[in-house]
Amino acid sequence: MKQFLDEHFLLSTATSRKLYHDYAKEMPVIDYHCHLPPAQIAADTRFENITQAWLYGDHYKWRAMRTNGVHESYCTGERSDWEKFEKWAATVPYTLRNPLYHWTHLELQRYFGVTEILNASSAAAIYATCNDLLRTPDYTTRNLLRRMKVALVCTTDDPADTLEYHQQLKQEGFEIPILPAFRPDQAMNVDDPVKYNAYLGKLEQAANTSISTFQDLLAALKSRHDFFAGIGCSVSDHGIEEIYADDYTDAEINTVFLKVRGGKQLTLPEIRQIKSALLVQLAIWDWEKGWVQQYHLGALRNNNSRMMRQLGPDTGWDSIGDFSQARALAKFLDRLDSQDQLAKTILYNLNPSDNELLATMIGNFNDGSIAGKVQFGSAWWFLDQKDGMIRQINALSNMGLLSRFVGMLTDSRSFLSYPRHEYFRRIVCELFGQEIENGELPNDLAWVGKVVQDICFYNAQQYFGWQQAK
Structure with missing residues (x-):
């Protein structure tokens, strides 16, 4: 049995792995269509927490949370950033086979080095780890672009x-x-x-x-x-x-x-x-x-x-x-x-x-x-x-x-x-x-x-x- 999200994720053959690791992996990224706010790049914004960086404006996650029975106040409403993250973390286990499950854990790994599965039990520790990193100079918006x-x-x-x-x-x-x-x-x-x-x-x-x-x-x-x-x-x-x-x-x-x-x-x-x-x-x-x-x-x-x-x-x-x-x-x-x-x-x-x-x-x-x-x-x-x-x-x-x-x-x-x-x-x-x-x-x-x-x-x-x- 393969490990979830290991280095050969989605690569089932030796040739696929060689193509990815030797040819594709290190290529730069041209993002020719996105909705990133240029104001945040100009300000080199440093997010206070992962909720701000991850959940604000993300209607993909909001739809999943609503479908999971989460009240709107935790999506677009007045709840605190921690409460919103906590509800998202509790939703993640229910997103199995939805692309959000892959994206969520890829993003936690690639940006924050978090390999633990996000769920209600792990939410507090992952929230703290990500927030500590986001508050450092290495995690400003410009450095997030450089990192990728x-x-x-x-x-x-x-x-x-x-x-x-x-x-x-x-x-x-x-x-x-x-x-x-x-x-x-x-x-x-x-x-x-x-x-x-x-x-x-x-x-x-x-x-x-x-x-x-x-x-x-x-x-x-x-x-x-x-x-x-x-x-x-x-x-x-x-x-x-x-x-x-x-x-x-x-x-x-x-x-x-x-x-x-x-x-x-x-x-x-x-x-x-x-x-x-x-x-x-x-x-x-x-x-x-x-x-x-x-x-x-x-x-x-x-x-x-x-x-x-x-x-x-x-x-x-x-x-x-x-x-x-x-x-x-x-x-x-x-x-x-x-x-x-x-x-x-x-x-x-x-x-x-x-x-x-x-x-x-x-x-x-x-x-x-x-x-x-x-x-x-x-x-x-x-x-x-x-x-x-x-x-x-x-x-x-x-x-x-x-x-x-x-x-x-x-x-x-x-x-x-x-x-x-x-x-x-x-x-x-x-x-x-x-x-x-x-x-x-x-x-x-x-x-x-x-x-x-x-x-x-x-x-x-x-x-x-x-x-x-x-």
Whole structure:
């Protein structure tokens, strides 16, 4: 019987182990999509305790705790940090076969050297051990990044953001580039006129302009797009249910915008039209600047209206959606490609039934101009676990070129999430190693090892043009 989480965790063959330990393990990390708060990096924050570093904002853990019968006050509420940690520790034994069980213990081992299983009995001792370390200078946010060999971080930022912390880090010369990503979701969320107009007020202030017409909106967004580029941004990102590719005319869009700007509720066709128009224009700007554009598709968000009213978004009430993706996605990409305005593009899906759909869709627009120009992105959110990663890797392998894949990202708000890259790398090495030992792939470790290192690091470095990431 193997020991839990030993050095050969997830690596069942000698070849898998050699690939991981000799080729993958020491590779730097490019985290090209995450939700880390740049303010905490700029301040080089030192967390008071592991609850602050580990549980604040982590809706994965909150969902598990709620399912285990833990009251909301221990998740997002007023309970003390120790009480929240204690409830999480008591929940962990019930997460067997959930990825949280692996992630929790990987993070305890890799950051704190804690090999004991977390449960109600061990909670107090582990809490004390982790807190003692977190209070030392070696455990500031910047040193947590260094500890995990992070070579570059790309955060997720609204067009109205000042990017002051990114500028501060750049001026200080922090050796790990912390770059913004342009995430214009709120500029597209016309579904609620009250919230949308409140957001446009923030955008007006950021762009130092008034927004009365659709052309004004485009001018404001273009101003912010340019500003982001000036700070070093070369990536955009969209978190949308589906690609919008409805037909529209300029006159129709102008009328629709005036309607929502006047506080009136739009019809569903009008909502789809204006989102379609915005997606196209934003994509053209990305192409003009040579950016990489990312589309996270398929999340059905904020399903629990009662808890949405109480806690707001991103608190753990989202699920996989069953949106129809193929036809609109093909239409959108083809519109850009037919005008030779299709930027490098990464497509992520949340519904595993769409794996082969996206894996074949990318081949329609990989035109040979750039290796892996259109990418099937890594297993995302609910699929960011062993089975989900394997299914995404297999779909990409069967329909495209895994060897050109830009690899893993954290998509996390926690500085303790970087063992997810290790988890992914072990799975990649296991798949290659098994097939070599089965005689399905040649026993050419030099070449396969190079492919593994490319997937871990070099493909992303080249694809995004981030040669400064080392």
